[in-house]
Amino acid sequence: MTSWLRIKAIFFKELIQLKRDRMTFGMIVMIPLIQLLLFGYAINTNIRHIPAGVVDMSQTGISRLLIQTVQATQVVDVQHYFQNEEQAQAAIARADIRAVLFIPQDISQRLARHPSVGLGTPASTDEETTRPIAQWIVDGSDTIVAGAIKGLKGMPLVELLNKPANRSVPTFEITLLFNPEQRTVVNIVPGLVGIILTMTMIMFTSAAIVRERERGNMEMLITTPVRPIELMLGKIIPYIFIGSIQVSIILGLGYTLFNVPVNGGLWDLAGATFLFITASLTLGLVISTIAKNQLQSMQMTVFILMPSILLSGFMFPYEGMPEAAQYIAEALPATHFMRMIRGIVAREVDLFAMSYDVYWLALFTLAGLVVASLRFMKRLD
Amino acid sequence: MSNVIIKASKLTRHFEHVKAVQALDLEIEQGQIYGFLGPNGSGKTTAMRMLIGLLSPTSGEIQVLGHALPQQAEAVRLQIGYMTQKFSLYDDLTVLENLKFIANIYGLPVKHQSKRINELLSIYGLEKKQSQLAGSMSGGQRQRLSLAAATLHHPKILFLDEPTSAVDPENRRDFWEQLFDLSDQGTTILVSTHYMDEAERCHKLAILETGIKRADGSPQTLMQNMGANVIEIEAQDLRGLKQSLLPLDGVISAAQLGTRLRVLISDHIQNPVAFLQQQNCIHPQDVLENVRPSLEDVFVTSTGRSTP
Ligand SMILES: Nc1ncnc2c1ncn2[C@@H]1O[C@H](COP(=O)(O)OP(=O)(O)OP(=O)(O)O)[C@@H](O)[C@H]1O
Ligand SMILES: [Mg+2]
Numbered sequence: 214m215t216s217w218l219r220i221k222a223i224f225f226k227e228l229i230q231l232k233r234d235r236m237t238f239g240m241i242v243m244i245p246l247i248q249l250l251l252f253g254y255a256i257n258t259n260i261r262h263i264p265a266g267v268v269d270m271s272q273t274g275i276s277r278l279l280i281q282t283v284q285a286t287q288v289v290d291v292q293h294y295f296q297n298e299e300q301a302q303a304a305i306a307r308a309d310i311r312a313v314l315f316i317p318q319d320i321s322q323r324l325a326r327h328p329s330v331g332l333g334t335p336a337s338t339d340e341e342t343t344r345p346i347a348q349w350i351v352d353g354s355d356t357i358v359a360g361a362i363k364g365l366k367g368m369p370l371v372e373l374l375n376k377p378a379n380r381s382v383p384t385f386e387i388t389l390l391f392n393p394e395q396r397t398v399v400n401i402v403p404g405l406v407g408i409i410l411t412m413t414m415i416m417f418t419s420a421a422i423v424r425e426r427e428r429g430n431m432e433m434l435i436t437t438p439v440r441p442i443e444l445m446l447g448k449i450i451p452y453i454f455i456g457s458i459q460v461s462i463i464l465g466l467g468y469t470l471f472n473v474p475v476n477g478g479l480w481d482l483a484g485a486t487f488l489f490i491t492a493s494l495t496l497g498l499v500i501s502t503i504a505k506n507q508l509q510s511m512q513m514t515v516f517i518l519m520p521s522i523l524l525s526g527f528m529f530p531y532e533g534m535p536e537a538a539q540y541i542a543e544a545l546p547a548t549h550f551m552r553m554i555r556g557i558v559a560r561e562v563d564l565f566a567m568s569y570d571v572y573w574l575a576l577f578t579l580a581g582l583v584v585a586s587l588r589f590m591k592r593l594d
Numbered sequence: 595m596s597n598v599i600i601k602a603s604k605l606t607r608h609f610e611h612v613k614a615v616q617a618l619d620l621e622i623e624q625g626q627i628y629g630f631l632g633p634n635g636s637g638k639t640t641a642m643r644m645l646i647g648l649l650s651p652t653s654g655e656i657q658v659l660g661h662a663l664p665q666q667a668e669a670v671r672l673q674i675g676y677m678t679q680k681f682s683l684y685d686d687l688t689v690l691e692n693l694k695f696i697a698n699i700y701g702l703p704v705k706h707q708s709k710r711i712n713e714l715l716s717i718y719g720l721e722k723k724q725s726q727l728a729g730s731m732s733g734g735q736r737q738r739l740s741l742a743a744a745t746l747h748h749p750k751i752l753f754l755d756e757p758t759s760a761v762d763p764e765n766r767r768d769f770w771e772q773l774f775d776l777s778d779q780g781t782t783i784l785v786s787t788h789y790m791d792e793a794e795r796c797h798k799l800a801i802l803e804t805g806i807k808r809a810d811g812s813p814q815t816l817m818q819n820m821g822a823n824v825i826e827i828e829a830q831d832l833r834g835l836k837q838s839l840l841p842l843d844g845v846i847s848a849a850q851l852g853t854r855l856r857v858l859i860s861d862h863i864q865n866p867v868a869f870l871q872q873q874n875c876i877h878p879q880d881v882l883e884n885v886r887p888s889l890e891d892v893f894v895t896s897t898g899r900s901t902p
Contacts, residue, residue: 216701218698218701218704219698219699219701221698222694222695222698222699223699225695226684226687226691226695229686229687229691230684230686230687233686234686428684428685429678429680429681429682430682430683430684431682432648432676432678432680432682433676433678433682433683433743434682435648436646436648436671436674436676437671437696437699437700438668438671438672438699438700438701439699591648591667591668592647592648592649592650592664593643593648593649594649594650
């Protein structure tokens with residue numbers, strides 16, 4: 214029979230130890246706080262002010278107007294002018310600039326024949342109308358930078374011309390739901406809840422059993438009538454509260470600083486978070502029964518943390534990953550939570566609509582508790 | 595039926611390269627204070643851990659309170675208390691918090707807890723230390739706390755692994771007074787030590803060396819059946835004398851004690867004083883005296899070592 218008295222004893226012991234460990238105690242608050250500020254302000258996929266250069270072979274009013282128009286998009290920041298293409302490419306290689314706008318000598322003729330200008334006479338040949346008016350040479354190694362420059366491909370030329378341009382009709386009309394202003398934080402803030410919980414929850418419990426062993430308390434503990442499952446439950450319950458505090462910090466600040474409201478139900482949020490916290494904590498416990506010392510438990514935590522950051526959908530869309538990577542991602546609790554929390558925060562989805570992830574996390578927790586309890590031997594050999 | 599409550603037969607434990615305990619036979623009766631006397635690495639801790647069910651024996655059998663260990667270890671948990679050699683309570687908990695934790699873990703009803711804890715605090719002189727962190731206490735205080743924690747649930751058997759290693763001689767006497775009190779109340783105590791004076795206080799003891807039991811019995815029987823006589827010699831150059839005596843057949847050991855040389859002579863020599871006086875290195879003016887053997891002498895004869 215499981216004894217609540219014993220679970221309670223372990224629970225309070227953990228709380229007291231945590232309270233006396235100022236460093237860890239501070240980390241509980243500081244980790245979410247600092248990380249949220251860092252990521253919230255730093256990560257931005259709407260790229261602006263890419264340092265760029267210009268090679269202007271025509272030196273005409275038109276070419277200067279084109280440069281001004283490009284500057285006005287704020288995507289690039291023209292910092293250097295070069296005589297020729299070689300110089301410009303060398304500057305890209307040195308990483309002085311990330312892209313170069315190459316304006317050919319005959320830009321005026323090209324512009325005159327450009328479809329957006331549509332000068333009728335004399336009739337343009339097909340070859341003439343398909344000629345772009347200038348060229349971008351880009352450092353393609355960073356795909357996000359390259360993508361931003363690619364976005365300039367269809368830049369309207371209205372200001373370049375004195376007369377209204379022939380508007381090209383887009384093939385698709387696009388309606389952006391949930392995040393019409395395309396603010397990165399809407400995705401980052403809830404994602405960060407998953408990453409920070411993965412980090413702190415696994416880290417705290419992965420050291421839980423090892424620490425007792427390293428400090429020499431284990432020999433006393435296993436001589437008592439405490440059962441493995443009682444020990445495990447007593448050790449994770451305090452961190453359920455701590456995890457909840459961290460979630461509140463992140464989402465609270467996300468709302469006040471970055472204006473990311475929780476659109477979905479608070480009970481759905483609480484439910485999803487509880488499931489994920491317990492799953493992460495039991496994963497930590499399992500690590501703790503495998504690791505021989507705290508360094509090893511730390512290494513294993515990082516081993517889980519890295520794929521949780523990279524594969525869970527936090528950084529890159531799950532759908533874009535190869536199938537094999539998706540299988541790995543599916544095995545990580547963070548992936549399931551990422552889906553749930555983004556759904557709840559941004560799209561007002563309720564838990565019933567995500568029952569697959571709910572069951573998955575619940576089963577993961579149960580399996581983790583069983584494995585940790587079975588692995589925990591009340592023996593020294 | 596005798597009231598043997600700890601019984602081990604042919605108990606053996608090997609680690610990779612070490613035979614820590616070899617074919618140990620033990621019978622400990624209820625209410626006894628049973629001692630393990632042995633030098634470092636003689637297998638005291640290993641034997642004790644096996645008798646508690648924390649280590650599985652390589653071979654051999656253990657019965658504690660009628661339960662086979664380590665298979666039925668959980669059945670005896672509530673009836674035994676264990677004080678580890680290294681302090682194993684929580685350094686970052688206070689005395690009171692540690693005792694409360696133990697009380698809860700052993701399922702002591704909440705309404706009886708504070709009474710029992712106060713009782714222990716006063717028995718072990720820890721009242722003034724209740725709110726001090728265990729990690730900041732002196733070695734002796736910590737050992738008293740460990741004993742308090744090990745006895746909190748009124749165990750039938752108490753395992754104490756070198757409980758007084760950090761205690762000064764005077765406090766050691768008090769510590770033993772408390773053990774006798776527990777013993778009078780019917781608690782069986784298994785205690786390991788490498789102090790002779792402590793070993794002498796045990797009802798029975800086993801002398802261990804390199805995992806092998808060299809002798810066992812009550813201190814008196816051990817001393818009587820030692821198989822050697824003890825002669826103390828008062829002479830001039832004791833170091834020189836020791837060097838000359840040691841190679842002699844029949845001389846087991848010679849140790850300088852202040853102005854005297856304590857010589858152990860095997861009891862196949864009928865008259866040890868006469869035997870020594872025949873030797874060239876003994877001068878007529880030297881004083882030879884046949885003295886009562888001590889436990890240390892037993893230790894030396896049974897292990898061939900001079901100190902535990
Ligand atoms: N876990 C272990 N792994 C390998 N060898 C061990 C282990 N535990 C003990 N030993 C070895 O077994 C032998 C007996 O050790 P044990 O700790 O039982 O001695 P002891 O009598 O308690 O010594 P001490 O007086 O120093 O406490 C030693 O040689 C020790 O190195
Ligand atoms: Mg020992």
